[in-house]
Amino acid sequence: MASHGYEEVDHTADIAIRVWGENFQALLRQAADGLYDLMGIKPIRNSPAEVRFDLPQGTKEDILVDFLNELLYLSDEKRQILNDFLFSENNDEFEIQAAGCQILSQERQIKAVTFHNLSVEETNHGFKAIITFDV
Amino acid sequence: MSQITQKTFTKISDYEWEISTDFRSDMRVPVRVFASQALLQEALKDKSIEQAVNASTLPGLVEAMMVMPDMHEGYGFPIGGVGATDPENGVISPGGIGYDINCGVRLLASRITLEEVEGWLPDLATSINHHCPSGVGVSSNLKLSKDELADACIKGSRWAKARGSATEADIKRTEDQGCLAGADPGKVSQRALERGRSQLGTLGGGNHFIEVDLITEVFDEHAASVMGLYRGELAVQIHTGSRGFGHQICTDYVRRLQGTINKFGIKLPDKQLVCAPIASEEGQDYLAAMRCGANYAFLNRQLLAEKVREAFERVLAGKVDHWKLKQVYDIAHNIGKFEEHNVQGDRKTVCVHRKGATRAFGPGSKDLPEEYMEIGQPVLVPGSMGTGSWVLTGTATSMLRSFGSSCHGAGRVMSRSQAKRNVWGEDLLKQLAQDGIEIRAGSLPGLAEEAPQAYKDVNEVVESVVGAGIGKRVALLRPLIVIKG
Numbered sequence: 266m267a268s269h270g271y272e273e274v275d276h277t278a279d280i281a282i283r284v285w286g287e288n289f290q291a292l293l294r295q296a297a298d299g300l301y302d303l304m305g306i307k308p309i310r311n312s313p314a315e316v317r318f319d320l321p322q323g324t325k326e327d328i329l330v331d332f333l334n335e336l337l338y339l340s341d342e343k344r345q346i347l348n349d350f351l352f353s354e355n356n357d358e359f360e361i362q363a364a365g366c367q368i369l370s371q372e373r374q375i376k377a378v379t380f381h382n383l384s385v386e387e388t389n390h391g392f393k394a395i396i397t398f399d400v
Numbered sequence: 401m402s403q404i405t406q407k408t409f410t411k412i413s414d415y416e417w418e419i420s421t422d423f424r425s426d427m428r429v430p431v432r433v434f435a436s437q438a439l440l441q442e443a444l445k446d447k448s449i450e451q452a453v454n455a456s457t458l459p460g461l462v463e464a465m466m467v468m469p470d471m472h473e474g475y476g477f478p479i480g481g482v483g484a485t486d487p488e489n490g491v492i493s494p495g496g497i498g499y500d501i502n503c504g505v506r507l508l509a510s511r512i513t514l515e516e517v518e519g520w521l522p523d524l525a526t527s528i529n530h531h532c533p534s535g536v537g538v539s540s541n542l543k544l545s546k547d548e549l550a551d552a553c554i555k556g557s558r559w560a561k562a563r564g565s566a567t568e569a570d571i572k573r574t575e576d577q578g579c580l581a582g583a584d585p586g587k588v589s590q591r592a593l594e595r596g597r598s599q600l601g602t603l604g605g606g607n608h609f610i611e612v613d614l615i616t617e618v619f620d621e622h623a624a625s626v627m628g629l630y631r632g633e634l635a636v637q638i639h640t641g642s643r644g645f646g647h648q649i650c651t652d653y654v655r656r657l658q659g660t661i662n663k664f665g666i667k668l669p670d671k672q673l674v675c676a677p678i679a680s681e682e683g684q685d686y687l688a689a690m691r692c693g694a695n696y697a698f699l700n701r702q703l704l705a706e707k708v709r710e711a712f713e714r715v716l717a718g719k720v721d722h723w724k725l726k727q728v729y730d731i732a733h734n735i736g737k738f739e740e741h742n743v744q745g746d747r748k749t750v751c752v753h754r755k756g757a758t759r760a761f762g763p764g765s766k767d768l769p770e771e772y773m774e775i776g777q778p779v780l781v782p783g784s785m786g787t788g789s790w791v792l793t794g795t796a797t798s799m800l801r802s803f804g805s806s807c808h809g810a811g812r813v814m815s816r817s818q819a820k821r822n823v824w825g826e827d828l829l830k831q832l833a834q835d836g837i838e839i840r841a842g843s844l845p846g847l848a849e850e851a852p853q854a855y856k857d858v859n860e861v862v863e864s865v866v867g868a869g870i871g872k873r874v875a876l877l878r879p880l881i882v883i884k885g
Binding site: 273278279323330331334342344368370379381383 | 446472495498536595604644650651659815845
């Protein structure tokens with residue numbers, strides 16, 4: 266198995282993905298890729314976007330859900346898809362800088378990221394989690 | 401947890417089953433399932449019953465955690481879940497209402513026969529598709545200021561009436577007259593308001609749709625005629641909710657309550673069941689915000705109904721005698737409301753959470769418009785795409801056994817990825833066209849996800865509802881036009 270990645274997990278009505286990474290930041294990057302993949306996004310070439318946002322410090326589950334919900338908001342309202350994430354943190358905040366581009370088209374709407382049975386687990390190889398999305 | 405099997409249930413009747421609180425030590429009330437044995441067996445294949453057992457641990461629940469026959473696995477609550485909590489010592493759970501606050505269905509009736517419009521159906525489909533913005537990322541034609549949006553989510557459907565986009569009959573024939581009291585936009589985040597401004601009057605994507613249907617069978621002539629439904633005539637269904645506005649409200653409060661759950665000393669088996677005491681500041685804030693989402697959804701369906709009416713007029717005026725559409729009813733199936741019900745033999749106000757379940761008030765309920773007092777509330781049960789939909793009425797039994805609730809649709813049995821593996825969108829489109837259905841769909845993979853094979857047979861679901869006595873058959877509809885985002 267690769268040191269990081271994501272794969273879809275069966276769910277009757279909604280959609281879930283299993284995500285893993287060699288550290289928590291890699292897990293966040295994979296979760297973002299997995300989310301965009303589920304949304305079926307096609308980007309507009311040569312439409313650069315740069316974004317910086319802060320999330321409140323919390324448990325790893327809180328940060329993961331907040332991070333993905335921020336991406337959902339940016340895709341829904343600003344029509345932006347992001348990559349090249351840079352993460353930094355202090356006692357109060359988790360800071361994210363990212364580059365990306367505008368969305369050309371999107372196949373599927375994801376309504377929200379849920380906390381359903383969410384647990385970010387540390388493994389011998391890094392971190393893993395199963396994330397359920399409301400569609 | 402012990403595995404849930406058929407043996408876990410006590411049979412109450414052929415269509416009603418219970419799991420007692422002995423099953424798991426943290427259950428506060430029994431789980432009551434309305435389903436035939438076959439549908440119950442089907443439900444055991446996913447986690448819907450396990451999720452109902454989890455939901456039964458919420459503080460302040462009364463009577464039982466109920467599950468409707470169209471149940472399927474959700475997140476936190478199962479889809480098809482109904483739970484009522486005591487306002488004094490109970491909780492409100494945003495996950496028990498869902499992200500799409502007041503997702504619901506509106507039914508409009510016409511006096512148009514199929515023979516009159518058969519040649520015009522393609523034009524009608526194109527016109528509805530043109531008039532009603534749909535699909536992912538599609539914005540509204542309305543450009544509201546934040547103040548206008550705040551006003552709209554206090555007034556709900558009445559906001560449309562003030563702008564000439566609703567009649568008094570529309571308002572009267574909407575659950576709660578299209579407006580929940582106690583909505584406070586001050587409890588809604590700026591981000592939610594931002595998303596709400598650009599999406600009011602849009603259908604969205606996923607399983608949301610507009611259908612033009614043919615009434616193929618009438619089972620209760622009297623109730624159908626009171627609703628204005630006649631065999632051989634057309635009707636319209638609109639299925640959508642509160643769009644990004646509601647999604648953001650729920651997201652905000654699920655997150656906020658994660659941070660406050662410990663101070664209330666509440667232990668839950670799933671974080672998505674997060675909740676707050678109804679009487680707490682957090683609980684009251686969520687209720688005030690959720691009601692904004694609910695009113696937005698009532699208004700959203702009202703504005704779309706007006707657009708559908710415009711489309712009918714554009715295509716059919718001068719070609720048929722009566723092209724106008726009259727509202728039958730508009731119901732919510734993701735909502736939380738205070739209602740009076742029988743609890744342990746006493747009348748009591750409780751906070752009813754409906755997550756993928758429809759209110760189904762029986763005859764005589766004071767909350768119904770005068771003309772429906774005798775027949776009971778219309779219950780709208782859309783089937784899967786390309787199959788039939790049902791109109792039912794609520795019953796005296798639904799008031800006694802299910803907190804005046806019934807099913808909300810067919811209910812999924814197949815995951816979206818499995819549906820896409822099994823069905824090609826293009827093939828499905830051809831099949832539906834061969835069946836005489838005009839489809840306008842934004843996304844072929846999205847169409848495949850909603851293939852009829854991915855859902856239960858809605859007729860079996862309705863058989864369970866009728867068998868359990870919590871709904872009564874009125875009419876069956878068959879789709880002629882389907883618009884999907």
